[in-house]
Amino acid sequence: MAALTKEETEALIQEVLEIYPEQARKDRAKHLAINDQSLEKSNKCITSNRKSQPGVMTIRGCAYAGSKGVVWGPIKDMIHISHGPVGCGQYSRAGRRNYYVGTTGVNTFGTMNFTSDFQEKDIVFGGDKKLAKIMNEIEALFPLNKGISIQSECPIGLIGDDIEAVAKKANKEINKPVVPVRCEGFRGVSQSLGHHIANDAIRDWVLENRDGDESFATTPYDVAVIGDYNIGGDAWASRTLLEEMGLRVVAQWSGDGTIAEMEKTPKVKLNLIHCYRSMNYIARHMEEKYKIPWIEYNFFGPTKIAESLRKIAALFDETIQAGAEKVIAKYQAEYDAVIAKYKPRLQGKRVMLYVGGLRPRHVIGAYEDLGMEVVGTGYEFGHNDDYDRTIKEMGNATLIYDDVTGYEFEEFVKRVQPDLIGSGIKEKYIFQKMGIPFRQMHSWDYSGPYHGYDGFAIFARDMDMTLNNPCWKQVKAPWKTAESSDVAVAASV
Amino acid sequence: MPSVMLKKNAEGKLVFYVPKKDLEEVAESIEFDNPEKWGGEVLLSDGSKYYFEPMNEQPDFPVTLRAKRLD
Numbered sequence: 270m271a272a273l274t275k276e277e278t279e280a281l282i283q284e285v286l287e288i289y290p291e292q293a294r295k296d297r298a299k300h301l302a303i304n305d306q307s308l309e310k311s312n313k314c315i316t317s318n319r320k321s322q323p324g325v326m327t328i329r330g331c332a333y334a335g336s337k338g339v340v341w342g343p344i345k346d347m348i349h350i351s352h353g354p355v356g357c358g359q360y361s362r363a364g365r366r367n368y369y370v371g372t373t374g375v376n377t378f379g380t381m382n383f384t385s386d387f388q389e390k391d392i393v394f395g396g397d398k399k400l401a402k403i404m405n406e407i408e409a410l411f412p413l414n415k416g417i418s419i420q421s422e423c424p425i426g427l428i429g430d431d432i433e434a435v436a437k438k439a440n441k442e443i444n445k446p447v448v449p450v451r452c453e454g455f456r457g458v459s460q461s462l463g464h465h466i467a468n469d470a471i472r473d474w475v476l477e478n479r480d481g482d483e484s485f486a487t488t489p490y491d492v493a494v495i496g497d498y499n500i501g502g503d504a505w506a507s508r509t510l511l512e513e514m515g516l517r518v519v520a521q522w523s524g525d526g527t528i529a530e531m532e533k534t535p536k537v538k539l540n541l542i543h544c545y546r547s548m549n550y551i552a553r554h555m556e557e558k559y560k561i562p563w564i565e566y567n568f569f570g571p572t573k574i575a576e577s578l579r580k581i582a583a584l585f586d587e588t589i590q591a592g593a594e595k596v597i598a599k600y601q602a603e604y605d606a607v608i609a610k611y612k613p614r615l616q617g618k619r620v621m622l623y624v625g626g627l628r629p630r631h632v633i634g635a636y637e638d639l640g641m642e643v644v645g646t647g648y649e650f651g652h653n654d655d656y657d658r659t660i661k662e663m664g665n666a667t668l669i670y671d672d673v674t675g676y677e678f679e680e681f682v683k684r685v686q687p688d689l690i691g692s693g694i695k696e697k698y699i700f701q702k703m704g705i706p707f708r709q710m711h712s713w714d715y716s717g718p719y720h721g722y723d724g725f726a727i728f729a730r731d732m733d734m735t736l737n738n739p740c741w742k743q744v745k746a747p748w749k750t751a752e753s754s755d756v757a758v759a760a761s762v
Numbered sequence: 763m764p765s766v767m768l769k770k771n772a773e774g775k776l777v778f779y780v781p782k783k784d785l786e787e788v789a790e791s792i793e794f795d796n797p798e799k800w801g802g803e804v805l806l807s808d809g810s811k812y813y814f815e816p817m818n819e820q821p822d823f824p825v826t827l828r829a830k831r832l833d
Contacts, residue, residue, distance in 0.1 A: 310808065318784065465781075550781065553767060557824045652784040 272619075272644065273685065275666040278303045282668075285680045293322050300671040304663040311656030317671040318652045320458045326675030328623075328695055329649050333357055335463020336452035337420035339547055340471075343367035343498050343523040344531070345377040346415040347446075348407055351384040352400060352432065353422025357454070358384045366712045368502050369525040376413040383407065392424055397435050404439045404447065416446035416528045418470075426453035446528060448474040459650035459672075460625070461546065468550035471531065476555070478532045490516045490585065491537040495552055495563070496544030496627070499524020501717020506724045507543070507568045513599070514578060514592035516585070522548060535559045539584055541566055543720075544627045546648075546655055565658075567627075568720040569728070570635030571604040600722040608638060611729040614737055616640035618688040621681070623673055623696070624710045625649040630659040632691070632710070635719070635728055644685055647673050675699075689736050704744035706735045764831065766812065769824035776823075778806055803832065 273281065282301045286294045299316035308314060321327040330338070333351075338361050341349050351358025363380035371377025385391070385399050404417055417439070419432050436449040450470040452463045479485070492511065497504040504524040511518050519537050520530035534540070540552045540563035552563040564584070566577035575597045582593035618641045622629050629646040636643055646663060647670035648655055656669065663669065668681060675696075682690065682700060690700050691710035700707045708714050708731065716731050718724040767779040776789040787810075793802025794816050801816035811832035821827065 312808075553779070553781075553824075556769065557767065557826060560824075654784050654786050657786070 272642075272664075273666065275303055278666055278668060281681070281684050284684075285677050288676070293325070296322055297325075297674070297677070300673075301677070302669045304660060304665060304667045304669050306660060306663075306665050308660055309657075310653075311660055312653050315653075315656050315669060315671055317648065317656060318458060318461060318650070319672075321672055322674075327672055328675070328693060329458070329672060330460035330463075331454035332452045332456040332460060332463030332466060333420060333422055333454040334361065335460030335465075335547070335650075336450050336467035336470075337361070337463075338365060339460065339498065340464055340467035340523060341418050341420060341448075341450065343369070343379065344418075344526050344528060345369040345371055345379045346413075346527045346529075347418055348378050348381075348383050348411060348414045348416075349418045349420050350400070350403065350407075351382065351422060352396070352419050353385065353387050353424050355384050355386045357422045358382045358420075364712070365498065366500050366715070366717070367524050368499050368505075374411070378411065378414065387422075387424055392428055395428060395430055396425070397430050397432070400430075400432065400435050401439060404435075404443065408443050414445070416448065417443075418448040418450055420450050421453045423454045426451065426455065446475060446478065461650040461652065464547040465550050468548060468554075471551055472554050475528065475531050476535060476551070480535065485533055485536055487536050487538075488517055489538060490589065491519045492516050492539045492541055492581075493520040493522065493530075493534045493537045494518055495520075495522040495534075495540050495542050496546075496548035497521065497524050497720070498544070501713045501715075501719070503568075503718040503720040503724065506718040506721030509723075510568070510574070510578065510596055510721050511541070511581075514582065514596045515589045516581075516592075522551075535561070537561060539563070539581070541581065543568065543631075545658070546626045546651060567631045567634065568724070569632045570638040570725055571600075571608075571722065572638050573631070573634035574722060574725075604722050604725055607726045607729050611733050612640045614733050615729075617642070618736060619644045619685075620689045620691060621645040621668075621685060621687040622690075622710065623647045623649070623670070623678060623692040625651075628691075628710055630655070630662045632719075633662045635725060636732075638725070639729055639732065641689075641732070644668065644687055645670065645681060647671055679703075689732065704741060706738065706741055708732065708735050763828050765826050766829045767824060767826045768821070776804075778804070778812070804829070 286298055302315040337349055359382050362382040369377055369379045373380055385403055391399055432449040436447040440447040448470055452466045456462050497507055504521050508518050520534045540561055542552050542563050542565045545565050555561045567573040578593040582590040620636055620641055620643045629648050633643045645668035689706045691708045693711045694709050697707050697709050713719055719728045764780045769777050771777045778787045778789050787806040787808050790805045790807050792804050794800055799816055800820050801814040804812045812829040813832050814829050
């Protein structure tokens, strides 16, 4: 199917909105837009970071998901207590595939679930005593932990427990950082506020721990990788490239990261931000307080990687700039081979995306390297500044949808007929049953890494594997296909 | 009275950032922008106006300051 024109896209949006009651229609209309590259600012065409409409199927998470699941969870040598009822922690445990090195349960705790398991009496009488008690238990059972964070679930805010006081007291007793995070799920409209709260907690409780301590030997090439959660090993694939060009990666935030790395981050020369949405807050804070500049980069697909490596290198001296060129040249044969192999199989295919964080705009370059086109994209919890950065990446007259509802997404897909959809697990089976190839792009469909040159090879393979899978030809019932009905008619005569 | 984070971008222009509003705009003009006096009315590229209490020296960017919204 040919690309939709601007008018057709406009008509499609109007048609999809038709089903809503008037109020909801008015509200949802603000979240759906047609991309126009001539716009500088997204707020002219799209509204974002607003409360979802009651009654629609939204795909958003909560503030606890943003803090425990995204920002704090991957810090491997700390124990993150899901403070509140057991479910929030248990059902999200290890779901994000933030890989790490270490012995789980001994010196790393990434895939484990620690919870205060609130019961009725804790709601009635408060859970502070229980919290203090479990921190002592943790200290006895897991002495190699490097700190504890308290991730609040909804009831903590509702009953007004003073977790800060408990944290301060525990900090004195166990002599390790104890960080209370006020990320109750009801705060904000999506997980995005959870990221912000988590960033603020790092700012207030961790970042200044080593201020005035100059014992850490620095080099002029120290950088920190911020906002890379090592999904399927992403941060490792990124880190190798940075190290090969001559930089020293001091900290990984927060995939495969440690609290010691975070405390050392104020000593670096440059912060590299991959996921802008979840960690720009801390980067901005470090810029103000420690005068550390930050830049955004994109390690999806060879075009963007080369662009980013050069952009990073431009902020350093000639040795690093030469190093960047060397890295690009070194991997050229590798990624040219990947493109030569997969581009003919994927050329001209059209993709629709609906994910969170940085991916709705960052992966566009990787698809384009494979000759594919992204015809629709949207953020679960993006803000205006995300859409500002998306407009230039997307083609004209393509669809942009913010906090898309289940219904809208299905209708868009029915009309746009993309060859591939990249979204989350909740959307996966709907679209597979509609007979459309689908990749779960939140955690790379249990594959990965997708970052870096090594990741690009896996990305290309996965897309090919999904798109050109013979199963898609079998989705239609055999008696409903044209040839078989011809045969049946011929046989019956 | 929003808190505004101010920084200079690569072109040396002032960038205005209000975290709570996701407002990230380049400042078009500043009433007083010389080494002795800084502040006053700031016009942003989206047309909105803010006012900073003038100060006797250039602040050390990036910096967070309180601003008054003028329109």
